[in-house]
Amino acid sequence: MEKNQINLPIDELPTKWYNIIPDLPEPLPPPKEPETGPSRMEFLGKTMVHECLKQEMSNERWIPIPEEIRELYIQAGRPRPLYRAKRLEKYLRLKKVRLYYKREDLSPTGSHKVNTALAQAHYAAKEGKTTLVTETGAGQWGSALSYAAALMGIKCVIFWVRSVYNWKTDRRTLMKLMGAEVYASPSKETNIGKTLLAKDLNHQGSLGIAISEGLEYAETREGSVYCLGSVLNHVLIHQSIIGLEAIKQFEIADDSPDLIIGCLGGGSNFGGIALPFAGEVLQKKRQCEFLAAQSEAAPNLVKGEYRYDFGDVAEHTPLLKMYTLGHKTEMVPIKADGLRYHAAAPLISVLRHHNIVKAVAYPADEKAIFEAARIFLQTEGWLAAPESSYAIRAGIDEALKAEKAGEEKVICMNISGHGFLDLQAYKEKLSIG
Amino acid sequence: MEKNQINLPIDELPTKWYNIIPDLPEPLPPPKEPETGPSRMEFLGKTMVHECLKQEMSNERWIPIPEEIRELYIQAGRPRPLYRAKRLEKYLRLKKVRLYYKREDLSPTGSHKVNTALAQAHYAAKEGKTTLVTETGAGQWGSALSYAAALMGIKCVIFWVRSVYNWKTDRRTLMKLMGAEVYASPSKETNIGKTLLAKDLNHQGSLGIAISEGLEYAETREGSVYCLGSVLNHVLIHQSIIGLEAIKQFEIADDSPDLIIGCLGGGSNFGGIALPFAGEVLQKKRQCEFLAAQSEAAPNLVKGEYRYDFGDVAEHTPLLKMYTLGHKTEMVPIKADGLRYHAAAPLISVLRHHNIVKAVAYPADEKAIFEAARIFLQTEGWLAAPESSYAIRAGIDEALKAEKAGEEKVICMNISGHGFLDLQAYKEKLSIG
Numbered sequence: 001m002e003k004n005q006i007n008l009p010i011d012e013l014p015t016k017w018y019n020i021i022p023d024l025p026e027p028l029p030p031p032k033e034p035e036t037g038p039s040r041m042e043f044l045g046k047t048m049v050h051e052c053l054k055q056e057m058s059n060e061r062w063i064p065i066p067e068e069i070r071e072l073y074i075q076a077g078r079p080r081p082l083y084r085a086k087r088l089e090k091y092l093r094l095k096k097v098r099l100y101y102k103r104e105d106l107s108p109t110g111s112h113k114v115n116t117a118l119a120q121a122h123y124a125a126k127e128g129k130t131t132l133v134t135e136t137g138a139g140q141w142g143s144a145l146s147y148a149a150a151l152m153g154i155k156c157v158i159f160w161v162r163s164v165y166n167w168k169t170d171r172r173t174l175m176k177l178m179g180a181e182v183y184a185s186p187s188k189e190t191n192i193g194k195t196l197l198a199k200d201l202n203h204q205g206s207l208g209i210a211i212s213e214g215l216e217y218a219e220t221r222e223g224s225v226y227c228l229g230s231v232l233n234h235v236l237i238h239q240s241i242i243g244l245e246a247i248k249q250f251e252i253a254d255d256s257p258d259l260i261i262g263c264l265g266g267g268s269n270f271g272g273i274a275l276p277f278a279g280e281v282l283q284k285k286r287q288c289e290f291l292a293a294q295s296e297a298a299p300n301l302v303k304g305e306y307r308y309d310f311g312d313v314a315e316h317t318p319l320l321k322m323y324t325l326g327h328k329t330e331m332v333p334i335k336a337d338g339l340r341y342h343a344a345a346p347l348i349s350v351l352r353h354h355n356i357v358k359a360v361a362y363p364a365d366e367k368a369i370f371e372a373a374r375i376f377l378q379t380e381g382w383l384a385a386p387e388s389s390y391a392i393r394a395g396i397d398e399a400l401k402a403e404k405a406g407e408e409k410v411i412c413m414n415i416s417g418h419g420f421l422d423l424q425a426y427k428e429k430l431s432i433g
Numbered sequence: 434m435e436k437n438q439i440n441l442p443i444d445e446l447p448t449k450w451y452n453i454i455p456d457l458p459e460p461l462p463p464p465k466e467p468e469t470g471p472s473r474m475e476f477l478g479k480t481m482v483h484e485c486l487k488q489e490m491s492n493e494r495w496i497p498i499p500e501e502i503r504e505l506y507i508q509a510g511r512p513r514p515l516y517r518a519k520r521l522e523k524y525l526r527l528k529k530v531r532l533y534y535k536r537e538d539l540s541p542t543g544s545h546k547v548n549t550a551l552a553q554a555h556y557a558a559k560e561g562k563t564t565l566v567t568e569t570g571a572g573q574w575g576s577a578l579s580y581a582a583a584l585m586g587i588k589c590v591i592f593w594v595r596s597v598y599n600w601k602t603d604r605r606t607l608m609k610l611m612g613a614e615v616y617a618s619p620s621k622e623t624n625i626g627k628t629l630l631a632k633d634l635n636h637q638g639s640l641g642i643a644i645s646e647g648l649e650y651a652e653t654r655e656g657s658v659y660c661l662g663s664v665l666n667h668v669l670i671h672q673s674i675i676g677l678e679a680i681k682q683f684e685i686a687d688d689s690p691d692l693i694i695g696c697l698g699g700g701s702n703f704g705g706i707a708l709p710f711a712g713e714v715l716q717k718k719r720q721c722e723f724l725a726a727q728s729e730a731a732p733n734l735v736k737g738e739y740r741y742d743f744g745d746v747a748e749h750t751p752l753l754k755m756y757t758l759g760h761k762t763e764m765v766p767i768k769a770d771g772l773r774y775h776a777a778a779p780l781i782s783v784l785r786h787h788n789i790v791k792a793v794a795y796p797a798d799e800k801a802i803f804e805a806a807r808i809f810l811q812t813e814g815w816l817a818a819p820e821s822s823y824a825i826r827a828g829i830d831e832a833l834k835a836e837k838a839g840e841e842k843v844i845c846m847n848i849s850g851h852g853f854l855d856l857q858a859y860k861e862k863l864s865i866g
Contacts, residue, residue, distance in 0.1 A: 001504055003507055004507060005508070071437075106539060108814045108815055169860065173865050178810060383610075424606075
């Protein structure tokens with residue numbers, strides 16, 4: 001009998017996260033202060049969770065996962081299955097190529113973001129904090145942090161760009177159901193918000209403004225900390241649980257991937273699945289390639305420059321060395337909103353610089369992306385998020401390429417989230433009546 | 434460490450479904466022909482999958498699950514976890530009561546309906562059929578059958594009451610994405626539909642009309658069979674996979690339920706979790722009680738009469754002995770649309786008649802239901818379907834009752850589906866801004 005689902009027993013849930021820093025081919029270029037303005041490092045030091053800041057700077061290869069966070073991971077459904085995509089293979093008539101996928105879509109809020117949200121919420125509560133503050137764009141990060149705060153029994157405050165807040169009613173309902181306070185940004189909760197609203201009561205906001213509001217809120221309200229959902233080292237460390245599970249699952253399957261594929265905006269799901277494997281490559285323990293699937297709307301690894309840039313449009317962060325399109329670059333709207341970010345995480349960027357990570361960008365009309373998602377749904381039966389569908393597209397393309405070349409190849413795609421809250425996008429992009 | 438998730442290894446996926454008929458306290462009253470009109474049995478014999486019809490009449494206690502269906506179950510994510518609701522227990526301050534829940538919400542289309550959809554699709558394909566036909570009300574059954582047909586590579590045709598078809602755009606998109614042909618009923622695909630449309634081009638339809646259209650389609654198009662998603666014996670047999678897994682999972686947890694709770698409209702998820710346990714009760718192998726959670730909009734087990742009635746408003750089915758409110762009864766709309774059915778499955782009804790199954794009905798305003806769902810979300814972290822939230826409400830109520838009485842009690846709730854496509858209902862019922 002075909003058993004396409006490969007489960008890791010709960011007892012085998014990893015006990016440590018992986019930090020790739022000691023295994024990098026060069027020391028990670030450190031964050032820098034910009035030449036003008038106040039100290040960004042000091043500011044972040046004041047508003048962030050201390051343990052996260054410590055992990056951000058850590059050179060330790062293995063970081064123990066506290067038992068309480070492992071409990072939360074298990075509550076959230078971890079370990080998550082790895083699947084052999086036998087049905088998709090058959091549809092694509094693959095003979096030499098084997099396809100696998102990892103199931104982060106089984107997450108309670110619909111994406112991998114909970115992996116770091118739970119860790120951050122746990123550490124914040126342990127440090128006596130009572131409120132998690134963040135901004136959200138597409139809404140996945142806001143949902144995940146709302147969830148984590150609810151499970152820890154602490155407050156969550158979310159600043160959400162008004163133009164998105166107004167139409168994404170289902171995501172908004174989900175966050176509020178979890179108990180989060182969700183504000184359309186600019187809001188009356190902060191001075192910066194009040195100033196902007198005084199000029200225009202119906203101000204549509206921007207991600208930069210939402211971040212500024214969140215940081216002001218976190219700085220001025222007692223017990224508050226600011227949480228970040230991507231790009232930074234500690235986020236990618238928490239996400240390493242994905243790849244660490246997958247390594248064990250490939251052992252169970254008695255197989256080994258030659259190519260790992262994930263979609264990439266800032267890099268948190270890609271880093272999550274790829275870095276534990278990449279670490280073993282750098283330690284000469286395995287051979288494997290890595291491909292980031294991007295949108296031409298935000299092809300930071302494909303067309304960006306490797307240089308110091310701000311992590312946000314409002315210039316609140318220190319300068320980070322990243323493949324960047326420029327932090328003020330305007331990007332066209334796409335349905336896979338989570339991929340619209342100007343730069344790739346420093347940890348991914350340094351691997352790109354050393355040609356360990358490769359990247360491909362797909363046209364911003366996303367036709368090929370949603371078509372791949374439909375094929376995946378009709379063969380494997382799972383509805384992927386638009387973002388994750390970039391990984392599926394690239395997986396299909398790479399599989400067909402290898403098959404055509406007569407190459408034996410094992411490919412693993414990361415399904416970072418589900419698409420139940422994205423059916424409108426499917427309807428529009430595939431012209432479904 | 435608390436491990437609230439109890440997994441069954443894939444190798445332990447049951448190999449047989451359970452049929453309670455040989456263990457019933459009296460022979461199941463057989464279906465009967467009505468006094469007027471054509472033979473319903475003959476008609477069903479012609480339009481249904483033969484293997485399903487055979488199972489419908491079977492007196493065998495154990496029915497082997499074909500390897501191909503077990504493969505499909507594994508593809509669909511089975512076995513599904515059982516959870517100990519430690520966080521909910523803590524919130525409710527339970528000391529003597531232990532709460533568990535079974536996770537059918539992890540299904541690819543969002544409900545337990547796939548358990549029978551996959552079986553029916555497999556048998557239909559094996560019998561050389563090329564098209565599955567059905568009607569759908571709330572949309573869960575239509576989604577599940579679309580999914581199963583896609584995985585078997587056969588066609589699926591769905592007649593959907595126009596008034597619902599028009600506004601449930603996300604469910605409609607999901608079915609069409611799976612490749613199903615979905616028609617607003619009345620449609621131009623059938624004579625009955627054409628006749629009705631000739632009178633009123635904008636006819637809003639009804640479930641009775643949709644069933645009539647489906648049956649006409651199945652009868653007149655070659656290679657077509659009609660599939661049913663609830664009430665009938667073979668459907669409950671397929672759903673027994675839920676309870677059979679749960680029995681093994683309770684063994685792993687070294688615990689045993691005193692009370693099993695499921696929501697009940699027609700009875701397929703309730704029967705799925707309850708009947709394997711009820712069989713052991715009838716065989717004097719265990720002690721356990723069973724509670725069906727209903728809506729006052731359709732309190733068939735609470736206020737219905739135990740008598741022969743049609744299974745559908747259009748009188749296409751044979752007469753079945755059921756607790757019924759009358760097949761022409763009008764029911765007020767509720768958000769848990771899947772619970773709006775006039776009668777309970779014959780297998781559940783006979784157990785109700787012998788007082789083995791008990792029932793409770795909650796007010797049709799559903800305030801208490803959605804409040805329970807919110808508590809569940811904020812403690813356990815999972816978004817339940819409105820229907821499943823009736824089981825959660827009853828679980829909370831029974832737990833508090835037992836705790837107050839100082840009773841030690843183990844309660845298991847079945848979470849029949851997720852609520853990602855029901856966030857509008859949450860928003861409305863809980864007045865979320």
